[in-house]
Amino acid sequence: MTGRVVVTGLGTVTSIGVGWPEFWANLLAGKSGIGRIESFDPSKYPCHNGGEVKGFDAAAYMRRLRPDSVGRASQFAVAAAWLAVDDAGLDMAALEPHRVGVAVGTTSGEPNLIEKFNDSFVAGRMDDVGAEFLGQYPCHVIAGHVAEELRLGGVNITIPCACAAGNYAVSHAFDALRAGRADVMLAGGSDAFSRITYTGFSRLGAVAPEKVQPFDKNRKGMIPGEGAAMLVLEPMERAMKRGATIYAEVASYGISCDAHHMTAAHPEGDGAARAMTMALREAGLGPGDVSYISAHGTGTPTNERLETIAVKRVFGDGSNAVPISSVKSMLGHTMGAASAIESAVCSLAVYKDRIPPTINFQEPDPECDLDCVPNFSREARVIVAMNNAYAFGGNNSTVLLKKFAA
Amino acid sequence: MNRRVVITGAGLVSALGDRPASLVDALLEGRSAIRPIEGFDTAGLGVRVGAPVAGFVEKTYLGIKNLRPLDRTARLVVAAAKLAADDAGLNIQSLRANEAGLALGTMFCSVRTIAEFDRRAITAGVEYASVMDFANSVINAAAGQTAIWHGLTGLNATICGGLTSGLQALAFGFDMIRLGRSKMLLAGGGEEFCYEALAGFSRAGWLAMPEEFAIPYDRRRNGLILGEGAALLVLEEADAAAARGATALGEIKGQAIGFDPSRGKDPASAANALERCIREALGEAGLEPAAVDLLSASANGSVAADRAEAAAVKAVFNGRTSSLPVMAIKAMLGEPVGAGGALQTIAALEALRAGVAPGIAGLGEMEEGFGLAAAAARREISGANALITSIGLDGNACAVVVGK
Numbered sequence: 001m002t003g004r005v006v007v008t009g010l011g012t013v014t015s016i017g018v019g020w021p022e023f024w025a026n027l028l029a030g031k032s033g034i035g036r037i038e039s040f041d042p043s044k045y046p047c048h049n050g051g052e053v054k055g056f057d058a059a060a061y062m063r064r065l066r067p068d069s070v071g072r073a074s075q076f077a078v079a080a081a082w083l084a085v086d087d088a089g090l091d092m093a094a095l096e097p098h099r100v101g102v103a104v105g106t107t108s109g110e111p112n113l114i115e116k117f118n119d120s121f122v123a124g125r126m127d128d129v130g131a132e133f134l135g136q137y138p139c140h141v142i143a144g145h146v147a148e149e150l151r152l153g154g155v156n157i158t159i160p161c162a163c164a165a166g167n168y169a170v171s172h173a174f175d176a177l178r179a180g181r182a183d184v185m186l187a188g189g190s191d192a193f194s195r196i197t198y199t200g201f202s203r204l205g206a207v208a209p210e211k212v213q214p215f216d217k218n219r220k221g222m223i224p225g226e227g228a229a230m231l232v233l234e235p236m237e238r239a240m241k242r243g244a245t246i247y248a249e250v251a252s253y254g255i256s257c258d259a260h261h262m263t264a265a266h267p268e269g270d271g272a273a274r275a276m277t278m279a280l281r282e283a284g285l286g287p288g289d290v291s292y293i294s295a296h297g298t299g300t301p302t303n304e305r306l307e308t309i310a311v312k313r314v315f316g317d318g319s320n321a322v323p324i325s326s327v328k329s330m331l332g333h334t335m336g337a338a339s340a341i342e343s344a345v346c347s348l349a350v351y352k353d354r355i356p357p358t359i360n361f362q363e364p365d366p367e368c369d370l371d372c373v374p375n376f377s378r379e380a381r382v383i384v385a386m387n388n389a390y391a392f393g394g395n396n397s398t399v400l401l402k403k404f405a406a
Numbered sequence: 407m408n409r410r411v412v413i414t415g416a417g418l419v420s421a422l423g424d425r426p427a428s429l430v431d432a433l434l435e436g437r438s439a440i441r442p443i444e445g446f447d448t449a450g451l452g453v454r455v456g457a458p459v460a461g462f463v464e465k466t467y468l469g470i471k472n473l474r475p476l477d478r479t480a481r482l483v484v485a486a487a488k489l490a491a492d493d494a495g496l497n498i499q500s501l502r503a504n505e506a507g508l509a510l511g512t513m514f515c516s517v518r519t520i521a522e523f524d525r526r527a528i529t530a531g532v533e534y535a536s537v538m539d540f541a542n543s544v545i546n547a548a549a550g551q552t553a554i555w556h557g558l559t560g561l562n563a564t565i566c567g568g569l570t571s572g573l574q575a576l577a578f579g580f581d582m583i584r585l586g587r588s589k590m591l592l593a594g595g596g597e598e599f600c601y602e603a604l605a606g607f608s609r610a611g612w613l614a615m616p617e618e619f620a621i622p623y624d625r626r627r628n629g630l631i632l633g634e635g636a637a638l639l640v641l642e643e644a645d646a647a648a649a650r651g652a653t654a655l656g657e658i659k660g661q662a663i664g665f666d667p668s669r670g671k672d673p674a675s676a677a678n679a680l681e682r683c684i685r686e687a688l689g690e691a692g693l694e695p696a697a698v699d700l701l702s703a704s705a706n707g708s709v710a711a712d713r714a715e716a717a718a719v720k721a722v723f724n725g726r727t728s729s730l731p732v733m734a735i736k737a738m739l740g741e742p743v744g745a746g747g748a749l750q751t752i753a754a755l756e757a758l759r760a761g762v763a764p765g766i767a768g769l770g771e772m773e774e775g776f777g778l779a780a781a782a783a784r785r786e787i788s789g790a791n792a793l794i795t796s797i798g799l800d801g802n803a804c805a806v807v808v809g810k
Contacts, residue, residue: 044532098664098682107544109566114517117602118524126450126605134606135800138513139545140566144801147665153679156665156802157574158566160515160545168563172578175585181662196520199527200540255587257507257562259553262475262541271559392541393550395562 002236003178006404007347008244009088009232011080011188014331014341015051015225018061019083024348027356028377032330034211034223040195047207051225051332052193065149071110071136072192074145076228076337081146081186088232088244090184092150101155101182102143103173104189105165107335109139111194142190146230154182162391163296163333165189166229166340167399171253173233183238189340190228197224197335204263212299212333214326214358215372217365222298225332229340231347240406248347251285251384251400254278258394265302269310271396276314276386279398283384287315290322290400291382292355294342295372296390297326298333304368307388311370323380325358325373339389339397346385346401353382411583412647412654413808415494415640416752417486419467421457421633421739424489429749430756433764434784438738440618440631446601451608452615457633457740458599468555477542479516480551482636482745483596487552490592494640494652498557504590507560507582510549510638511575511595512744513568518600519543548596560588567663568798569704569711571595572637573747576794576806577661579641589646594748596636603743607632612708612799620707622734622766623716623780625773630706633740637748656755659791660690660807666714669801673714680718680797683805687793688722691807695723698730698807699789700763702754704746704796706736715797716776731787732780733757737766747796751808754792758810763787 010020015033017023033051042048053076058067061079070078081102085092092100113136120128135141140158147156155176159168166189173187191197201207201224208221239246256278258271265272280286296307312319327345328334334341349355354377361374387399418424421439422432432439439457448454459482464473467485476484487508491501514520520543527535541547546564553562561582567574572595579593597603607613607630614620614629621627647654664686666672666679688695701719705712720727735753736742742749757763762784769782794806 097667098679102665109545111520114521114602115524117605118521118528121521122525122529129605129609131610134610134612137517137606138566138568140513140568140571140798140802141800144568144665144669147667147801148669151667153665153667153675153682155663156567157578157663160564160566161549161562162544162546175581175587179581179585195527196524196543199524199532199535200537200543202532203535203537203540255561255563256505257550257553257559259502259557259559261554262547262550274559391546392544393546393562394553395546395550 004236005174005177005233005250006236006239007231007247008234008239009084010344011083011087011230012341012344013053013076013080014227015053016330027327028354030357030359034332039193045202047209049210049223050193051223053226070145071113073106073110073190074142077104077142077146077190078149080188080228080230081150084230084232097151098153099183100152101176101185102146102152103157103169103185103187104143105159105169105336105340106139106142106189107162107165107191108194108197110137111196112192113137115195161395162393163335164339164389164391164395164397165336166338167389167397170343170399174250177233177235185233186230187233188230189337191226191335191337193226206300208299211360212329213360214297214299214329215304215368216361217363219299219301221300223332225334227334227337227341229337229344231343246404247351248401249404251402252279252282254398256396260394263392265306265390269306269313271394272310272390273313275396275398279400283400285384288318290384290386292349292385293322293324294346294387295324295326296388297328308368308370320371323355323371323373325356327356329359339387342387343399346387349382349385350401350403353379355380408584409586410644411580411641411658412644413639413656414642414647414652414654415490417490417493418637418752419459419482419485420635420749421459426752426756430753433735433738436767438767440740451605453604453608453613455618455631456599457631459634475538476551477516477519478598479596480548483548484552484555486636486638487556487592490638490640502557502559505560506558507588507591508549508553508558508562509565509575509579509591509593511565511571512597513571514603515545515548516542516598517602521602560591567802568800569743570796570798570802570804571744573794573796573804573806574663576747577663577804580658580661583641583643590642592638593641594638595744597634597743597745599634604632614707621768622705622707622737623712623772623776624769625771627707627709630708631740633742635742635745637745637752639748657809659809660687662686662805664803666801670799676714677717679803680715680795681721683803684718684722687805687807693791698791698793700754700758700787700792701730701732702750702792702794703732703734705734706741708799711797711799715795716778720777727777728779730779731763731785732778733763734766737768750794754794755810758792761786761788
């Protein structure tokens with residue numbers, strides 16, 4: 001074995017499409033998934049928009065578990081897992097179940113369950129809280145539900161590293177395959193829309209009233225969203241032997257911690273730059289080899305300013321030559337799912353040679369003077385895509401996906 | 407090239423002491439941390455006892471720095487990290503210089519902080535919800551706070567796997583050193599004792615209730631008793647540890663993480679998941695079952711999980727389970743959830759060092775058919791290798807092999 005790991009299946013559940021073909025088409029068309037919140041009454045909040053997956057019918061995707069026996073993040077993850085497995089053309093019956101693993105990233109697990117718990121507690125009706133709270137709330141149940149639904153007995157791990165969690169899951173799956181701990185890994189992230197998340201970002205004053213405008217001079221903040229993505233990862237030899245479609249190769253990753261502040265990024269982009277550098281070094285690549293950066297790009301005034309600083313630290317004079325776009329301009333911030341969805345986006349970018357846009361861009365910001373692919377998708381040869389994600393707790397992660405060539 | 411992974415420090419804040427030796431002394435004496443619950447009202451939950459870290463005084467470990475931004479989970483973990491770093495001869499400068507990382511296992515991080523943040527918003531109004539609580543509401547909050555406190559700038563991962571979270575974090579940390587992704591990291595876990603977790607375990611029917619009988623493997627057992635704590639090991643690449651003159655307390659030799667796709671509903675499937683983990687971990691360590699000198703078990707009094715663990719051990723050690731000493735620290739510590747795996751490991755290494763393994767306090771008659779070498783009395787042991795097992799109540803399984 002060469003230790004090379006490739007992406008052979010993609011499953012996405014997003015506010016602009018379930019299943020990657022619809023999602024990708026809408027992404028390239030610059031369609032926004034942002035709208036007025038429907039899952040709870042947002043009138044008490046200063047802003048009222050979110051990136052919800054509206055009209056999601058879990059029953060259409062779940063084959064064994066009852067949809068009402070699991071939380072919404074688990075429903076998303078299970079749907080994304082089936083979509084990915086089907087997309088990869090994996091014959092589940094031919095696989096050793098205990099050699100197929102699951103790695104899931106999430107920010108909040110199943111927050112709707114603790115919200116229900118609180119509603120009962122506050123109403124003095126704790127008798128309404130039953131076995132479902134512990135059975136469905138803790139975040140490890142998402143990976144558990146995926147494994148139960150697909151009957152998988154391999155490595156099963158949940159990495160709740162907040163808004164970089166999806167990248168952590170992909171990174172861990174990469175390592176697990178290279179270490180021979182599994183034959184196939186399903187890796188990704190999932191998060192459900194939550195009043196807790198919305199309250200928190202509202203209190204931070206970070207929520208934009210209408211739309212997300214990454215890199216724009218007048219950007220007003222992020223907008224919470226929801227969704228999931230799962231990727232099928234397997235060793236290159238295995239994928240080639242079965243004649244699988246290979247979207248991309250996972251080249252490397254880098255993870256660091258700022259150890260600076262719980263919610264604010266390092267002012268000089270220290271950890272973010274280290275993560276990018278680490279990933280480039282492992283892949284034996286230089287900044288000049290990078291064809292596209294999927295930005296963390298939340299749309300808050302500080303995020304893109306600091307992200308620009310970090311990119312410039314690594315890319316130097318070449319900073320303006322590399323396109324960097326934020327799909328959060330369309331999806332909002334899907335939390336732990338975000339970098340998993342963006343890993344799928346990067347895989348498609350290298351497979352299709354297309355770069356999704358940053359929508360809602362009107363006025364350039366001299367402090368974010370990178371090429372953010374404003375408003376319109378672009379055709380370009382994408383050899384190496386860099387997926388950057390940052391998180392509460394000072395976590396920084398970079399995953400490099402590159403065009404596959406045997 | 408796989409690197410060797412050594413343990414160069416251990417830090418713990420447990421319901422039975424904050425030093426490996428004091429923990430094991432308490433376990434050898436059969437002292438129990440289980441006590442009536444104080445500090446919050448458990449009326450309606452049907453639960454009377456728990457095993458919290460009583461009398462935890464943060465200042466003892468963390469000095470007079472501002473602790474306000476840290477919730478209880480973070481305080482326990484930051485304190486355990488301090489003790490682990492001290493034990494390894496490290497401080498904030500050397501941790502920073504080595505770009506030390508952190509792999510923290512936890513089931514909830516702080517479900518109490520998360521719940522209180524939301525309750526404030528729904529009772530007093532959104533504008534009264536605490537921004538500081540929100541920062542701590544993410545499940546990686548304790549890991550982030552610990553990184554800030556101790557200057558841990560390397561990879562920082564929180565690992566959730568229910569009751570197996572802590573052992574999974576050790577397994578994860580082992581891989582990070584072994585694969586060369588980190589030179590040095592702290593690995594283990596932490597969990598706080600709180601109303602919300604207690605309510606969850608109670609309503610799920612996982613607690614020993616109404617009469618508490620949480621004695622591992624005992625035929626009368628009827629559930630677990632919730633505990634608390636934090637424990638971290640300092641893991642280093644063997645050559646780097648030697649180069650800085652660190653003393654190795656032990657070595658991690660192999661690991662495996664697996665899953666029971668029936669999520670505990672099928673007893674045979676649950677046992678198989680752990681059995682596979684044990685076999686894979688031993689395989690990676692290059693050890694035959696006969697080379698295992700001690701089992702530090704997950705058993706916590708849960709009817710089904712203890713049975714699955716016993717069946718897995720019996721399957722692997724077929725014919726010689728009666729000569730494999732078994733310790734089950736949760737008999738005395740309760741179920742410390744995220745802290746469990748690291749506490750089991752620390753206790754096992756200390757038992758190997760001391761040549762004596764604690765008994766399982768209160769163990770009367772073992773369930774028929776288990777055939778384990780488990781007893782209420784302590785016993786002398788010899789040898790170098792311990793197997794640590796962890797099994798959850800809803801599918802997770804993990805095994806780690808350590809040597810002294």
